[in-house]
Amino acid sequence: MLAPVGRWGEREAGILEVAAALFDRRGYQNVTMADVAAEAGLSEGTLYNYFRDRHDLVLRVSLDAFEEHAVKAEHIAAEAQSLHEGVARMIALQMSILLDAKEIYRIWMREVRGAEDYGKLPARAMLRRYSTPMIHLLKKWLAPRDIPPGIDFGMMRDLIFGGVENFVQTAVLQERDKALDVDKTSWDIAGAYLRAFGGKLEARTKTLASPRAKTAQRKRARSG
Amino acid sequence: MLAPVGRWGEREAGILEVAAALFDRRGYQNVTMADVAAEAGLSEGTLYNYFRDRHDLVLRVSLDAFEEHAVKAEHIAAEAQSLHEGVARMIALQMSILLDAKEIYRIWMREVRGAEDYGKLPARAMLRRYSTPMIHLLKKWLAPRDIPPGIDFGMMRDLIFGGVENFVQTAVLQERDKALDVDKTSWDIAGAYLRAFGGKLEARTKTLASPRAKTAQRKRARSG
Amino acid sequence: MLAPVGRWGEREAGILEVAAALFDRRGYQNVTMADVAAEAGLSEGTLYNYFRDRHDLVLRVSLDAFEEHAVKAEHIAAEAQSLHEGVARMIALQMSILLDAKEIYRIWMREVRGAEDYGKLPARAMLRRYSTPMIHLLKKWLAPRDIPPGIDFGMMRDLIFGGVENFVQTAVLQERDKALDVDKTSWDIAGAYLRAFGGKLEARTKTLASPRAKTAQRKRARSG
Amino acid sequence: MLAPVGRWGEREAGILEVAAALFDRRGYQNVTMADVAAEAGLSEGTLYNYFRDRHDLVLRVSLDAFEEHAVKAEHIAAEAQSLHEGVARMIALQMSILLDAKEIYRIWMREVRGAEDYGKLPARAMLRRYSTPMIHLLKKWLAPRDIPPGIDFGMMRDLIFGGVENFVQTAVLQERDKALDVDKTSWDIAGAYLRAFGGKLEARTKTLASPRAKTAQRKRARSG
DNA sequence: GATGAATGAGCTTTCATTCAT
DNA sequence: TATGAATGAAAGCTCATTCAT
Numbered sequence: 001m002l003a004p005v006g007r008w009g010e011r012e013a014g015i016l017e018v019a020a021a022l023f024d025r026r027g028y029q030n031v032t033m034a035d036v037a038a039e040a041g042l043s044e045g046t047l048y049n050y051f052r053d054r055h056d057l058v059l060r061v062s063l064d065a066f067e068e069h070a071v072k073a074e075h076i077a078a079e080a081q082s083l084h085e086g087v088a089r090m091i092a093l094q095m096s097i098l099l100d101a102k103e104i105y106r107i108w109m110r111e112v113r114g115a116e117d118y119g120k121l122p123a124r125a126m127l128r129r130y131s132t133p134m135i136h137l138l139k140k141w142l143a144p145r146d147i148p149p150g151i152d153f154g155m156m157r158d159l160i161f162g163g164v165e166n167f168v169q170t171a172v173l174q175e176r177d178k179a180l181d182v183d184k185t186s187w188d189i190a191g192a193y194l195r196a197f198g199g200k201l202e203a204r205t206k207t208l209a210s211p212r213a214k215t216a217q218r219k220r221a222r223s224g
Numbered sequence: 225m226l227a228p229v230g231r232w233g234e235r236e237a238g239i240l241e242v243a244a245a246l247f248d249r250r251g252y253q254n255v256t257m258a259d260v261a262a263e264a265g266l267s268e269g270t271l272y273n274y275f276r277d278r279h280d281l282v283l284r285v286s287l288d289a290f291e292e293h294a295v296k297a298e299h300i301a302a303e304a305q306s307l308h309e310g311v312a313r314m315i316a317l318q319m320s321i322l323l324d325a326k327e328i329y330r331i332w333m334r335e336v337r338g339a340e341d342y343g344k345l346p347a348r349a350m351l352r353r354y355s356t357p358m359i360h361l362l363k364k365w366l367a368p369r370d371i372p373p374g375i376d377f378g379m380m381r382d383l384i385f386g387g388v389e390n391f392v393q394t395a396v397l398q399e400r401d402k403a404l405d406v407d408k409t410s411w412d413i414a415g416a417y418l419r420a421f422g423g424k425l426e427a428r429t430k431t432l433a434s435p436r437a438k439t440a441q442r443k444r445a446r447s448g
Numbered sequence: 449m450l451a452p453v454g455r456w457g458e459r460e461a462g463i464l465e466v467a468a469a470l471f472d473r474r475g476y477q478n479v480t481m482a483d484v485a486a487e488a489g490l491s492e493g494t495l496y497n498y499f500r501d502r503h504d505l506v507l508r509v510s511l512d513a514f515e516e517h518a519v520k521a522e523h524i525a526a527e528a529q530s531l532h533e534g535v536a537r538m539i540a541l542q543m544s545i546l547l548d549a550k551e552i553y554r555i556w557m558r559e560v561r562g563a564e565d566y567g568k569l570p571a572r573a574m575l576r577r578y579s580t581p582m583i584h585l586l587k588k589w590l591a592p593r594d595i596p597p598g599i600d601f602g603m604m605r606d607l608i609f610g611g612v613e614n615f616v617q618t619a620v621l622q623e624r625d626k627a628l629d630v631d632k633t634s635w636d637i638a639g640a641y642l643r644a645f646g647g648k649l650e651a652r653t654k655t656l657a658s659p660r661a662k663t664a665q666r667k668r669a670r671s672g
Numbered sequence: 673m674l675a676p677v678g679r680w681g682e683r684e685a686g687i688l689e690v691a692a693a694l695f696d697r698r699g700y701q702n703v704t705m706a707d708v709a710a711e712a713g714l715s716e717g718t719l720y721n722y723f724r725d726r727h728d729l730v731l732r733v734s735l736d737a738f739e740e741h742a743v744k745a746e747h748i749a750a751e752a753q754s755l756h757e758g759v760a761r762m763i764a765l766q767m768s769i770l771l772d773a774k775e776i777y778r779i780w781m782r783e784v785r786g787a788e789d790y791g792k793l794p795a796r797a798m799l800r801r802y803s804t805p806m807i808h809l810l811k812k813w814l815a816p817r818d819i820p821p822g823i824d825f826g827m828m829r830d831l832i833f834g835g836v837e838n839f840v841q842t843a844v845l846q847e848r849d850k851a852l853d854v855d856k857t858s859w860d861i862a863g864a865y866l867r868a869f870g871g872k873l874e875a876r877t878k879t880l881a882s883p884r885a886k887t888a889q890r891k892r893a894r895s896g
Numbered sequence: 897g898a899t900g901a902a903t904g905a906g907c908t909t910t911c912a913t914t915c916a917t
Numbered sequence: 918t919a920t921g922a923a924t925g926a927a928a929g930c931t932c933a934t935t936c937a938t
Binding site: 477557561596597598599602603606607608609610611612613614615617618632633635636637639640641643644645646 | 701820821822823826827830831832833834835836837838839841842845856857859860861863864865867868869870
């Protein structure tokens, strides 16, 4: 779902952006509606013209952010020249998300994935858009007879994304995140997973475009 | 509401148990002190005879639960007859924790690991007790020359635990958790990781004791 | 309970007035935020739109009340035609404050004067504005050679204000306060202090304007 | 009312002493029953075998302390060789009370004098015992024809005690209290009051016994 | 649509007091 | 008498949400 155009749509997008930044800076549980309103230069009441309630705002922030990620994941899957490259770039994407906007990711995991009733449908759809490209990638390049017994594609995806998440979390906790070479590490980890799942490894030749840099650019462009 | 939970020292254990169950059912952020008190059959004020404040209670719940897990992890590492068996049992332990008490795990990861000041020392020690046995296991059985480049032991541990966590989460979300064959899946996933990290695989012969069943037993015993 | 007290800026003044009255009636330590809210016809939360916290409210009540007193004290010092008249009017002012709003005075002495950190600056400034006019008065009219040894101006001020406070307190306790002739008593007490400090006494000729009456008028006007 | 003798009485006296010390150190509003119990080496429940409730304890602490002061005041009035000496010693007593145990004094003024129903009778009696010696002194030495018009003995007492209280309070606030020469200042202030009330001044010849030192001695003796 | 004061339920925490042992 | 765990009524404060303007 794209943001509506025109003034109304712009303002909504502005609120979402401001809220995302605030959430990321302070943790979304510690951001009040008043904070968001103030940061957006609006009054509190106005927020409720755009979002049903706090939950809705949180949800939309996360959906919005994940939309971008989903698009990127789809590109990676579509353009991969090899399994190793594709998985590595997917891992690099995941890493950069966690490093740049881990709070949004947290919201996603806690509020959106776990939500029982509200917004479940668009959230599920978005989750699928983000996580299925990895499955497509694996399905395309892995020979069925090489896949170890008991392992399926969904499991692979879960193991990869979860493993990377945990690895980055530890790195952040140990304050090794600034020194992390995302591209190289992604390639190495991808290699490990290919071994695990019966894929063919490659030597790392060309540099992966860093989604991290792209993200930074986008942010600069928007706030201008 | 349960009947009041015993007297004296037992009462503290009872509160912890009741709180753990509540946290797990509703998410610890959504459980109030009044909820815990009511569920334990006590008045609100009484809680504060046992725990300095809410934070203390949350911490203690998590520490308490993890103590048991740590002990089990240490046993597994000490008694493993092969790498495949050890890793599989470790994964099975992790799975059962996540299936039985995923919220406690969440508390651990978010409140305890991330805490800056309070209880950092005992918490860190406990974390190490839980997560290092896996590293010991891997160090003991993996031949250094078989380990793929760019992969170290800490990374292996993070990838394994994180991957399993995510896999279980997805299973729970898709309501496949009841049908999950923890032992078999653990063995298969362990196999994948051994391939990934250069370990020697084995055929699965004997049944792993399910820590899940043991936990259930303990709980029944305590609340009597 | 009073009817809701006006709108906007008036509301703050209304809360302050209502709080001052409550404090005076029951002792400010025994007045809760809920009490103030109820008496002002507001909900509890609303109070916190006007005052950061309880301490802030208490402080503001006292500062507000003392501002008026300070202005009066300055006028008295500026317009005094003789030392006897000036001191007498200052004593009469002090008496009327204590009779009308002794709790506010108590807050001032205990919370504001004694406070270590918060609002120290404006509070100190206000205290000076209230208590220095008396010193100016004495300095202007007392011949240095007439002042008894060991007595300085600060001491004089403290002895006068403290003595009057205690005298009024006793009168209130013995329920003689209604019958108290503020003007005459002030004149007599002033005379005693002039003797004590080496000042020239005068016969009491004209009536002192009673600040007590003025205060009552202001209150009636405001609450309308 | 003297404390009962025997074990029961001793324990009660011990609690009172401990409570008085705590009150003075931290302000009596900030001392809980639990604090007093802990400091006295008793359990909380036991306190209630000796004191009906918190109010009763506070009251008794103050009564107890004032009993000593009253005895001293009576001695001073009985043994005074001149008005100047008597008043000066009375002022010195008041100063030392305020410097050594201002919290007890505060309790007295706030809780006891102001109390409407409870313990009014013994409190009133004690207040009288403390404050009438000053009146006796003045009545004995002041010639009625020298007393200025409009001034009576009760007023004198109030002006003296209140003035001294305020003076000491200011000194404490300005942290001049350590440097305060109690005997000299008392003499000078007494001189001022004698001028005010028509008494005969004297040169200060002999040193006044410092009640402050005596108090310290007593405390040391008791806690041994 | 925009405002922002008002709301009030809800939270954590304290502490004097009670009472079974 | 002594104990001390249990109590529960407050208290101060927060904040998502509403609504008259």
